[in-house]
Amino acid sequence: MEKWFNVGKIVNTHGIRGEVRVISRTDFPEERYKVGNVLNLFLPKSNTPIELTIKNHRSHKNFELLTFEGLENINDVEKFRDGILKVPESQLGDLEEDEFYFHEIIGCHVVTVNGEEIGKITEILTPGANDVWVVKGKGGKELLIPYIHDVVKKVDVKEKVIVIDPMEGLF
Structure with missing residues (x-):
């Protein structure tokens, strides 16, 4: 069975164009939230991940703001609130010597x-x-x-x- 690692939590929407606010739980936000990367969203009361491809990423205050491909407005992403963004263990990158997850x-x-x-x-x-x-x-x-x-x-x-x-x- 695949082991999953939490990289962020969607806490709210941001604006009306499908952007979500994420509290990041990753040491490497620039790498993890790069355009084209795939994240898996786990919603409360559901064990089935929703695969999301990052379309845009920017930082704003203490949040990471993300938009996903095919989700262009607030109505598409409102249901994602309180969802946890995760990556499978296979997507964890190699670290330098003396660096650890x-x-x-x-x-x-x-x-x-x-x-x-x-x-x-x-x-x-x-x-x-x-x-x-x-x-x-x-x-x-x-x-x-x-x-x-x-x-x-x-x-x-x-x-x-x-x-x-x-x-x-x-x-």
Whole structure:
């Protein structure tokens, strides 16, 4: 069975010419929303995807605005509100060395170079210069780990283990 990955949610229409507002959930909006790309729309209460080909893409405020081929006015796209845009695993692109998809990192166990168990990654924040991994530690305490080479020493997504060397004051 094909595994699907969420790349955005249609939250509203925009104007009367078939444009939709999307809250993006992808690290690569320029690539993912490129004209001609195909996205699959999953509507609430339906497990059958609707295949949509991107006709136009632009960014506006905190949204991605998309139009799809063959859907030229607001009446065509109003029913898409609250739909989730997804791509199959086969459409995930190859990444550079030391780059990972969020789904590969979330759920990984974090240990120190000394073998001390820290916790499990539950979320990834993207505040700016580098990502920050949220780790649920012992007793439910959340720890923030910056994804920088000084701290993260090894990432093994197959074994779901990340080795860190915590700098002074990190915990």
